[in-house]
Amino acid sequence: MLTLFLLLLLGAPQVRAQADDAFRNGLLALHQKRLDVALEQLTVAEKERPGDARVRNFRGIVLAQLGRAEEAIAEYRRAMHLDPRMPDPCRNLGYLEWTQHHPEAAREALLAALRLSPGDAYARYYLGRVELDEGHYSEGILQLERARVAWPEEPDFLLQVATGYLHLKRESDTRPLLEQIGRLQLNDVQAVRFGALLLSAREREKALALFGRLDKEHSNARWAQFNLALAHLLAGQPAKAVAEAQALTTRQGFATAWTIIGIARAQLKEHDNAVEAFQKAAERAPNQEERWLDLTRELMEQQHYVDAAASAQQGLQHNPTSYALRLRLGAAYMKSGRYKEAEEVFRDLIMKGDPLPTSSIGLAQALLREARSDEAAAVLEDAQKKLGTSFLLVYFQGIALDRAGRPQEAIPKFQQAVLLNPQNAEAHQWLGKAELRARQVEPAIAELKEALRLDPNNQPARRLLVQAYAMQQQPQEAADYLRQMEIERGDVPKTGGEEAADFFFPTWEMPPATQ
Numbered sequence: 270m271l272t273l274f275l276l277l278l279l280g281a282p283q284v285r286a287q288a289d290d291a292f293r294n295g296l297l298a299l300h301q302k303r304l305d306v307a308l309e310q311l312t313v314a315e316k317e318r319p320g321d322a323r324v325r326n327f328r329g330i331v332l333a334q335l336g337r338a339e340e341a342i343a344e345y346r347r348a349m350h351l352d353p354r355m356p357d358p359c360r361n362l363g364y365l366e367w368t369q370h371h372p373e374a375a376r377e378a379l380l381a382a383l384r385l386s387p388g389d390a391y392a393r394y395y396l397g398r399v400e401l402d403e404g405h406y407s408e409g410i411l412q413l414e415r416a417r418v419a420w421p422e423e424p425d426f427l428l429q430v431a432t433g434y435l436h437l438k439r440e441s442d443t444r445p446l447l448e449q450i451g452r453l454q455l456n457d458v459q460a461v462r463f464g465a466l467l468l469s470a471r472e473r474e475k476a477l478a479l480f481g482r483l484d485k486e487h488s489n490a491r492w493a494q495f496n497l498a499l500a501h502l503l504a505g506q507p508a509k510a511v512a513e514a515q516a517l518t519t520r521q522g523f524a525t526a527w528t529i530i531g532i533a534r535a536q537l538k539e540h541d542n543a544v545e546a547f548q549k550a551a552e553r554a555p556n557q558e559e560r561w562l563d564l565t566r567e568l569m570e571q572q573h574y575v576d577a578a579a580s581a582q583q584g585l586q587h588n589p590t591s592y593a594l595r596l597r598l599g600a601a602y603m604k605s606g607r608y609k610e611a612e613e614v615f616r617d618l619i620m621k622g623d624p625l626p627t628s629s630i631g632l633a634q635a636l637l638r639e640a641r642s643d644e645a646a647a648v649l650e651d652a653q654k655k656l657g658t659s660f661l662l663v664y665f666q667g668i669a670l671d672r673a674g675r676p677q678e679a680i681p682k683f684q685q686a687v688l689l690n691p692q693n694a695e696a697h698q699w700l701g702k703a704e705l706r707a708r709q710v711e712p713a714i715a716e717l718k719e720a721l722r723l724d725p726n727n728q729p730a731r732r733l734l735v736q737a738y739a740m741q742q743q744p745q746e747a748a749d750y751l752r753q754m755e756i757e758r759g760d761v762p763k764t765g766g767e768e769a770a771d772f773f774f775p776t777w778e779m780p781p782a783t784q
Contacts, residue, residue, distance in 0.1 A: 291317060292324060299331055307331045322352035326361065333365050341365055349381075356385035360392040367399050375399045394418040398426075406433035424450060424459045428466065435469050443470050451475075457483065457780040461496060465777055473504040491517065492778035498529050499775060507533035524554035525775040531563060532772045540571050551580075555587040558594055559773035565597050566772060574605035592618070599631050603638065611635040619652075626652055626662050633665050642673035660689040664696055667703065676706040687716075694724035702733055705740075713737050 295310030311328040318324055329344030342365060348358035363379030366372075376399050382392040394416035400409030410433045413420070420426070427450050434443040447470060450463055460483060467476035480493075480500040487493040498513035510533040517526035531546035547564035554560050561584025568577035578601035584594045599614035612635045618628035629652035633645035646669035653662050667682035683700035690696060701716035714737050720730040738744075 292321075295331075296327060299327065304331055304335050308335065320351055322348040322355050322358065325351065326355070326358040329358065329361060329365075333361070338365060338369055345378075354385060356382045356389060356392070359385065360389060360395075363392065363399075364395050367395055367402075372399050372403050390416045390418050401429050401433060406436045409433060410437065422449075422453060424453050424455050424463075427453075428459065428462050431466050435466065440470070444472075447472065457487075458782070461492075461777050461779060464496070464500065468500065468503050476500055477504055487780070490780070491523070492780055495523075495526065495529075495775075495778045498526070499777065502529055502533055503774070507536040511537075518549075524550045524557065524560055527553065528560065528563060528773070528775050531567070532774065535567055535570075535772070540567065543567050544571070544573075551584065555584075558584060558588045558591040560584075561588070561591075562593055562597060563772050565594075565601065569597075569601060569604065572604075574601050577601040578605060578607075592623070596627060596631065599628070599635075603631070603635050608635045608639050624656070626656055626659055629656075630661055630665050633669055637669060637672055640672075642669050645669035646673060646675075658685070658689075660686055660693070660696075663689065664693075664699070667699055671699065671703050671706070676703040679703040680707060680709075692723060694720045694727050694730070697723065698727060698730040698733070701730065701737075705733060705737055710737055710740055714741075 291310045291314040295307050295314055298304075298307035298310060308328070308331045311324060311331060314321075314324045315328055325344045325348035329341045329348065332338075332341035332344060342362060345358040345362035345365070348355065349362070352358075359378050359382035363375045363377075363382060366375035366378060376396065379392050379396040379399065382389055383396065386392070393412050397409045397412030397414075397416060400406075400412060403409075410430065413430070420430070427446060431443060431446045431450065434440075434446060447463075447466060450466075455463060460479060464476045464479040464483075467473075467479065477497075477500055480497045484493045484497045494513060495517055498510050498517070501507075501513055502510035511530050514526045514529040514533070517523055518530070527546045527550035531543045531550060534540070534543035534546055544564070544567050547560070547567055551560040551564050561580060565577045565580050565584070568574075568580060578598060581594050581598035581601055585591060585598065588594055595614055595618055599611045599618075602608070602611035602614060612632060615628045615632035615635060619632065623629070629648055633648050636642070636645040636648065646666055649662055649666040649669060653659075653666070656662070663682045664686040667679045667686060670676070670679035670682060680700065680703045683696060683703055686693070686696040687700055697716045697720035701713045701720060704710075704713035704716060714734065717730045717734045717737065720727050721734070724730075
């Protein structure tokens with residue numbers, strides 16, 4: 270780690286001529302790292318000059334080095350009060366609060382130091398460290414780079430920076446940093462984190478070599494074999510993932526090994542085997558909602574909606590408060606044509622104060638499938654009043670109003686949806702459809718062409734363009750779009766509530782803390 274900036278402040282202590290002996294002696298002892306003597310002398314100086322912010326600041330430095338953090342914090346704050354224009358105690362306080370894992374207090378103090386001294390490299394560097402710890406990668410790396418301070422070759426710190434680069438998609442910076450980390454001496458925990466970053470950076474061969482080495486070095490360790498199996502899965506080698514994870518399934522309670530097998534089997538299109546693996550994962554960890562969500566996702570993918578609903582109900586017996594499982598149950602009911610049951614599930618979620626629009630959208634979908642379009646529009650209008658405007662709410666409001674035969678009211682909803690998400694082809698398609706029904710042919714054609722530009726395979730938009738040009742008595746243009754049409758799969762809107770999410774990939778198993 271960097272030499273503490275507070276020592277750099279000292280150098281060879283130069284004290285103003287009028288400084289008393291106690292202060293001078295305290296600084297000299299601090300420079301010589303005789304901390305007890307330094308504290309004694311600075312305490313004397315503080316009594317003699319209680320209004321001197323410099324004395325308070327240096328006494329805080331000594332207390333911090335003695336491990337008396339709370340007393341040091343109090344001294345720094347007193348120094349800041351005595352001299353609000355002095356940046357040193359702000360910086361020192363920020364650093365100390367950071368080491369004590371108090372990010373908000375650290376950020377506040379370091380920002381105060383930078384307001385007083387914008388060129389303070391160490392205040393900026395540690396502000397970057399605070400932001401990085403909090404996962405604020407853009408701000409953290411910006412501050413670190415602006416500080417122009419040499420970075421320490423600390424594996425944990427560099428792993429954080431590499432994570433930030435990946436998050437920000439700065440590939441040209443990520444690869445050199447990963448090469449630098451690869452040359453360092455890493456403990457097993459750091460090696461696992463490094464391997465995960467290599468996979469994220471698409472350095473699959475290096476990652477697999479690393480996890481293979483860890484597995485050989487720890488041949489009897491569950492975590493090492495599990496991580497090798499997970500690495501194969503994430504590297505796109507599902508057959509090898511199954512082979513590695515299979516040996517772990519005999520270990521009691523190790524549900525995530527079955528999860529790896531289930532995801533791998535699904536990727537291999539061995540769907541019956543995937544369902545069996547997910548069932549075993551759920552049996553071994555029934556209180557983990559993710560295991561039931563994986564199982565129901567695979568069942569719904571195979572259109573086994575009745576089984577999916579039954580599994581969601583079983584999962585809810587073990588996880589009665591699971592929001593995600595209730596949503597999945599409602600989606601399974603709706604897909605299996607049990608609209609009344611789906612309506613009950615979604616209404617129950619809304620009554621319990623769902624903070625997201627998902628259950629309202631799910632309820633609206635169930636109502637739409639029962640041709641209760643006006644009710645669906647009212648549900649979504651109420652949700653918008655409670656939760657605020659969002660793309661999905663106004664998009665489905667437009668669909669409900671259009672289905673209710675109210676295209677003039679649907680048009681502004683779709684226009685709002687297009688403003689919120691201009692890259693969504695279906696929003697443009699539905700806006701064009703509503704405008705066409707309202708006999709606004711020219712704007713309808715513009716929207717439908719935009720839908721096709723965004724999604725050239727959008728067959729409903731193509732069909733509507735044929736109708737639009739026919740209405741304008743332009744047979745050649747209509748014929749051109751008609752020739753391009755394929756067999757349609759139906760004009761059913763995609764939804765957020767009924768589509769299954771991705772599988773819940775297991776997280777890395779970390780080695781024991783003591784090595």
